[in-house]
Amino acid sequence: AQKVTQAQTEISVVEKEDVTLDCVYETRDTTYYLFWYKQPPSGELVFLIRRNSFDEQNEISGRYSWNFQKSTSSFNFTITASQVVDSAVYFCALSEPSHNTDKLIFGTGTRLQVFP
Amino acid sequence: EPEVTQTPSHQVTQMGQEVILRCVPISNHLYFYWYRQILGQKVEFLVSFYNNEISEKSEIFDDQFSVERPDGSNFTLKIRSTKLEDSAMYFCASSEGGAGGETQYFGPGTRLLVL
Numbered sequence: 001a002q003k004v005t006q007a008q009t010e011i012s013v014v015e016k017e018d019v020t021l022d023c024v025y026e027t028r029d030t031t032y033y034l035f036w037y038k039q040p041p042s043g044e045l046v047f048l049i050r051r052n053s054f055d056e057q058n059e060i061s062g063r064y065s066w067n068f069q070k071s072t073s074s075f076n077f078t079i080t081a082s083q084v085v086d087s088a089v090y091f092c093a094l095s096e097p098s099h100n101t102d103k104l105i106f107g108t109g110t111r112l113q114v115f116p
Numbered sequence: 117e118p119e120v121t122q123t124p125s126h127q128v129t130q131m132g133q134e135v136i137l138r139c140v141p142i143s144n145h146l147y148f149y150w151y152r153q154i155l156g157q158k159v160e161f162l163v164s165f166y167n168n169e170i171s172e173k174s175e176i177f178d179d180q181f182s183v184e185r186p187d188g189s190n191f192t193l194k195i196r197s198t199k200l201e202d203s204a205m206y207f208c209a210s211s212e213g214g215a216g217g218e219t220q221y222f223g224p225g226t227r228l229l230v231l
Contacts, residue, residue: 033217045159045207045222052217091159095217102147102214103161103172 002027004094006107013082014115021077021110023092029053033095034068034075035104040088048090051075082114118142120223122208128229129198137193137226139208147214148191150183151222152176152204159207165191166214198230 003026013019025034036048049059051068059066063080079086089111093104121140129135141148150162163173165183180196191210195202205225211218 031217035219037222042224043205043227044224045209047219047221050217050219093159097216102211102216102218102220103149103164103174104151104159104220105161106159108158 002094002096002105004092004105004107006090006092006110008110009108010111010113012113012115015083016081017114018078018080019082019112019114021079021090021092021112023075023077023107025073025075025092025094027073027094027096029096031097033097033102035093035095036066036075036077037091037093037106038088039091039109045091048077079112082112084114084116087112087114118144120208120210120221122206122223122226124226125224126227126229128231131200131230132197135195135198135228137195137206137208137228139191139193139223140189141191141208141210142212142221143189145210145212145221147171147211147218147220148183148185149209149211149220150193151207151209153207153225154204162193162206164214171214195228198228200230203228203230 005024032053034051038046065078067076089109091109092107123138148165153159164171182194208223209220211220
């Protein structure tokens with residue numbers, strides 16, 4: 001069965017620290033997609049990244065980087081030099097393509113608090 | 117930058133009343149979704165919609181829920197007779213394509229409170 005696990009419920013760091021948010025997924029499909037979304041205190045869901053199962057190359061975007069490892073079914077997210085504005089709940093999600101739909105299966109989220 | 121919009125941002129209703137949540141997806145997107153998030157919990161899939169029909173629905177999406185695309189721009193979620201447990205944030209999302217891991221872009225959500 002498809003499942004996304006974010007074992008870290010809450011993480012607190014001080015500004016400028018690096019922090020890694022863990023995501024472990026379960027799927028029987030060979031083709032799947034992984035996503036990260038950010039939910040700031042205002043409540044909206046902001047798309048951060050999409051990665052397909054055939055592309056294990058790590059990605060860096062500014063202070064954000066993602067480490068995808070199929071061998072451990074993990075798609076971890078690292079924020080370098082964290083800032084107060086990074087405080088939010090971060091969700092990892094999985095999509096398994098099927099006929100005419102792309103429902104997202106979300107993890108339970110990790111609440112990140114960055115203190116000045 | 118195009119975005120998904122939702123109205124209202126907040127809605128308070130009495131148990132048993134009907135509510136309609138509205139969404140305007142990104143204009144060139146063809147696939148539409150509703151999700152809900154009970155306070156403090158994860159985001160859960162409700163329904164997906166393509167070509168004017170439901171393509172998939174979850175077990176949460178029972179007979180009291182319905183979706184509609186009444187015109188070329190709006191996408192609505194109707195809850196016929198609200199229950200206390202329907203209190204949640206409801207998110208609309210849209211994607212350009214489907215069945216290919218397309219990115220879903222979410223609206224800001226409607227916070228529904230059922231009293």
